[in-house]
Amino acid sequence: AQSVAQPEDQVNVAEGNPLTVKCTYSVSGNPYLFWYVQYPNRGLQFLLKYITGDNLVKGSYGFEAEFNKSQTSFHLKKPSALVSDSALYFCAVRDPDTGRRALTFGSGTRLQVQP
């Protein structure tokens, strides 16, 4: 079975500082990994994904994530946080070897960027 863990319920960071939102996963094969962001009363917005290739993936709004197979991690990062980055972030995984296309999501991490 596939699973995702987001160990932090909330991350607080000052505007202008770097931010990291952690994600670890468990799948039997090679994972497809995704990050989504959710603003209040909105659906999920796609940020970035890792499918194959370069371990460092760049996405929308200046976010990036690094796939680390040995640590089974896919942490989301941004060099300089903005107040407008404050939102709920979800990591998700899919195991392509199972043939199932449904995503398994982590519990979400609330990012709070203070001015």
Added chain:
Amino acid sequence: GAGVSQSPSNKVTEKGKDVELRCDPISGHTALYWYRQSLGQGLEFLIYFQGNSAPDKSGLPSDRFSAERTGGSVSTLTIQRTQQEDSAVYLCASSLAQGGDTQYFGPGTRLTVL
């Protein structure tokens, strides 16, 4: 272009009533997914349609839940005899169903069962 749309945006119903939630996927997307987001359970997969294949219903929590997709486009999620624990945000997503395709989500329908 147009994204995934869902209606209604909010639905309040009484316990025991049936409800229908609608999803319009992105044009050309052959895969359509329903997820549920609730405080206690987080984001859970419900059902998945791809083309003319039999849907993956493995996430439906009970036989009160059903969904159909007509003409390979619009989908309706039906909850019969609603219970208070059905209160959640129901999210629909669509994708091209190719390789590592991205699922694009609609704004959701917030269902409140009184």
